[in-house]
Amino acid sequence: MTKIDISKPVEFPASMVSLASLASKDYKIEVGEGHLERQYEEIADEVKEAIESVLPMGKYTLGPVLEKFEGEFAAYCDSKYCIGISSGTAALHLALAAQDIGPGDEVITVSNTYIATALGISYTGAKPVFIDVDPKTFNMTADLVAEKITPRTKGILPVHIYGHPVDMDPIMELAEKHGLFVLEDAAHAHGATYKGRKTGSLGHIAAFSFYPGKNLGAYGDGGAITTSDPELDEKVRILRYVGQRRKFVHEVIGFQERLDPLQAAVLSVKLKRLDEWNSRRRRWAAIYDEMLAETPLQLPYVEDDVYHVYYSYATIVPSEEERVELISYLLERGIGIFAMYPALVPLQGAYQDMGYSEEDFPVSASYARRVMNLPMFETLREDEVRRAAETILAFYDRM
Numbered sequence: 034m035t036k037i038d039i040s041k042p043v044e045f046p047a048s049m050v051s052l053a054s055l056a057s058k059d060y061k062i063e064v065g066e067g068h069l070e071r072q073y074e075e076i077a078d079e080v081k082e083a084i085e086s087v088l089p090m091g092k093y094t095l096g097p098v099l100e101k102f103e104g105e106f107a108a109y110c111d112s113k114y115c116i117g118i119s120s121g122t123a124a125l126h127l128a129l130a131a132q133d134i135g136p137g138d139e140v141i142t143v144s145n146t147y148i149a150t151a152l153g154i155s156y157t158g159a160k161p162v163f164i165d166v167d168p169k170t171f172n173m174t175a176d177l178v179a180e181k182i183t184p185r186t187k188g189i190l191p192v193h194i195y196g197h198p199v200d201m202d203p204i205m206e207l208a209e210k211h212g213l214f215v216l217e218d219a220a221h222a223h224g225a226t227y228k229g230r231k232t233g234s235l236g237h238i239a240a241f242s243f244y245p246g247k248n249l250g251a252y253g254d255g256g257a258i259t260t261s262d263p264e265l266d267e268k269v270r271i272l273r274y275v276g277q278r279r280k281f282v283h284e285v286i287g288f289q290e291r292l293d294p295l296q297a298a299v300l301s302v303k304l305k306r307l308d309e310w311n312s313r314r315r316r317w318a319a320i321y322d323e324m325l326a327e328t329p330l331q332l333p334y335v336e337d338d339v340y341h342v343y344y345s346y347a348t349i350v351p352s353e354e355e356r357v358e359l360i361s362y363l364l365e366r367g368i369g370i371f372a373m374y375p376a377l378v379p380l381q382g383a384y385q386d387m388g389y390s391e392e393d394f395p396v397s398a399s400y401a402r403r404v405m406n407l408p409m410f411e412t413l414r415e416d417e418v419r420r421a422a423e424t425i426l427a428f429y430d431r432m
């Protein structure tokens with residue numbers, strides 16, 4: 034069990050130390066703040082109507098409003114089923130629990146992700162096995178996975194990082210060869226496509242987050258699982274609602290992890306706009322690509338056969354020292370810039386007992402020390418995107 038010692042000071046992972054001084058300052062951010070407020074303004078009438086339609090119904094868990102959204106999101110993802118879950122973290126957990134894994138089993142995933150990817154594995158009692166990523170896309174590759182397959186491996190958990198889909202065909206081939214399941218972490222990739230196919234339909238099962246700032250976000254926590262496997266669909270439904278198929282008949286130790294109909298109603302409103310919002314994000318990315326092409330920054334690489342949805346626009350700064358200087362320069366000028374993810378999951382205190390070090394992940398460890406994410410929301414305005422890019426250009430002219 035987890036023991037928490039709050040008497041000890043917070044210890045930052047080594048790759049975060051250089052950024053710690055920035056976090057303590059109070060900057061006035063002008064580009065990149067208030068995006069959810071602007072989004073609400075855009076859709077307020079419809080959202081109010083949707084919420085007001087749920088309130089008199091007297092059905093505040095499960096029910097027709099949730100089922101309607103589940104149907105819409107399954108269709109959107111080209112999947113047969115969607116199960117609304119209370120968060121992306123819980124979705125990852127239940128998608129794994131439905132595979133009957135537990136202590137002694139291993140699931141291979143990447144180190145440069147949000148900690149929830151690994152937590153989902155740990156909650157089942159299985160062991161996360163962390164790997165490095167491709168230097169161009171920052172994503173998992175089948176070759177890197179293959180090196181870590183053991184007789185204990187049960188599954189592969191790719192993350193479509195920042196909204197760029199993983200090269201899934203070789204991963205599915207590898208999984209088939211070894212009899213493994215593939216769970217997509219699609220928390221960054223609502224609406225992204227790989228070879229014309231939607232994320233959420235590429236593996237055996239997928240987990241989405243509807244955290245408010247995601248490409249598709251709720252007004253609170255929310256998540257979903259998509260799959261086209263009827264057995265997995267049924268197992269997840271049992272697990273998300275205290276292990277029952279029939280009310281008051283609890284066949285297994287389940288969980289209480291349903292998506293609320295109120296959130297589902299909001300998500301239905303937003304889902305209609307997702308494609309347009311993603312295309313706006315792509316427009317901002319194209320402006321950054323063009324304006325920053327001559328800077329020393331490594332800009333996002335996009336494979337020909339994918340539709341990138343830019344949950345984030347991640348650049349790599351030449352050095353850790355330059356990143357601190359550049360981030361501080363931008364924050365002082367009101368540009369909302371940050372580093373995601375500044376520390377690799379296996380190097381966090383939560384996983385320190387596994388004994389990993391930065392040398393185990395040469396690509397991701399070097400990126401964690403140099404990654405810098407630019408403002409990227411569908412509700413940015415073109416002048417703000419240009420201002421963010423111009424401020425970066427000014428930094429480099431200055432040197």
Ligand SMILES: Cc1ncc(COP(=O)(O)O)c(C=O)c1O
Nearest residue numbers: 120121122147149220242243244
């Ligand atoms: C890659 C990734 N996986 C999983 C999650 C977990 O989602 P949630 O915050 O909805 O629990 C997130 C959310 O930030 C994420 O970015």
